[in-house]
Amino acid sequence: MTDDISAAGRPQPEEAGRPDLRARYRQERAKRIRPDGTSQYIEPVGRFAYLTADPYTPRVERESVVEDVEVVIVGGGFAGLVTGARLAEAGVTDVRIVEAGGGLGGxxxxxxxxxxxxxxxxxxxxxxxEETGHVPSANVCGSMEILAHARRIAEKSTTAHCARPW
Ligand SMILES: Cc1cc2nc3c(=O)[nH]c(=O)nc-3n(C[C@H](O)[C@H](O)[C@H](O)COP(=O)(O)OP(=O)(O)OC[C@H]3O[C@@H](n4cnc5c(N)ncnc54)[C@H](O)[C@@H]3O)c2cc1C
Known part of the structure; x- marks a missing residue:
């Protein structure tokens, strides 16, 4: 282990801006980028088509939502939710999350x-x-607790349009 890494095995926040550490992150990232790009993934068609159906929320047709907003976030998983929350923190609140599923949480x-x-x-x-005041109930927690936390983040900090009501 080099001196880039703390005794706990993790880069410390004050080290994150160091050019040598950033170079190492870039190196690690490059190792994981494959030349076949998105073609490495199997399309959810044929016998996998059922994977795209949402078993939790019945589909309800509705009029399209037409809005003029400052920021649109595509996808309401943790990435979209946290981006929305951080934008709100920075004072950007004219934000919509567009989610293909019937609810948030990815x-x-x-x-x-x-x-x-x-x-x-x-x-x-x-x-x-810390921002939501939630304390996990266990060292590793179950999916329903995690889903509830995703909704907690959404309620506190974002607005969202899901494909269906949730
Ligand atoms: C069982 C399980 C356990 C895991 N455990 C861990 C763990 O312990 N630690 C860890 O780091 N990671 C873990 N992961 C990985 C997990 O995927 C990520 O941590 C994280 O939740 C991914 O969030 P995301 O927002 O990037 O993607 P997702 O959660 O996949 O969210 C993406 C969202 O975008 C929506 N979307 C995509 N395209 C469109 C579109 N065109 N229009 C509208 N909406 C769209 C999708 O419907 C989806 O809801 C686990 C994953 C699973 C399944």
């Missing part, structure tokens, strides 16, 4: 099978814990 909206849980410690994995 993979945590969908992954509700028995035993589904995060494998990173919840105190590390769950975003915006």
């Amino acid at each position: 993979v945590w909206y969908r992954s509700r099978y028995p035993g589904a849980m995060c494998d990173t410690a919840a105190m590390v994995y769950l975003p915006l814990l």
Whole structure:
């Protein structure tokens, strides 16, 4: 282990702006970028088509929403929710999250099978814990608790248009 990394094995916040550390992050990122790009993924068609259906929210046709907003975020998983929350924090509140599913939470909206849980410690994995005042119930928590946390973030900081009401 080099001196880039703390004794705890993680870069410390004050180290994050260091050019040598940033170069290392870039190197690690480059290792994971494949030349086949998105073609590495299997299209959810044919026998996989059922994966695109939303088993939790019945589809309700509605008029298109036509709006003029400052920021549109596509996707209401943690990435979209946290972006919305950070924008709100910075004073940008004219934000819409557009979500294809029937609710927010991304993979945590969908992954509700028995035993589904995060494998990173919840105190590390769950975003915006201090801001929302939530304390995870366990070291790694179940998908329904994580989904509830995603909704907590959405309620506190964003507006969203899902494909269906939720
Ligand atoms: C069971 C499970 C356990 C996991 N555990 C961990 C863990 O312990 N630690 C960890 O770091 N990660 C874990 N992950 C990975 C997890 O995917 C990420 O941590 C994170 O939740 C991904 O968030 P995201 O917003 O990037 O993507 P997603 O959660 O996939 O959200 C993307 C959203 O965008 C929507 N969308 C996509 N395209 C469009 C479009 N064109 N129009 C509208 N909406 C669109 C999708 O419907 C989806 O809701 C786990 C994943 C699973 C399934």
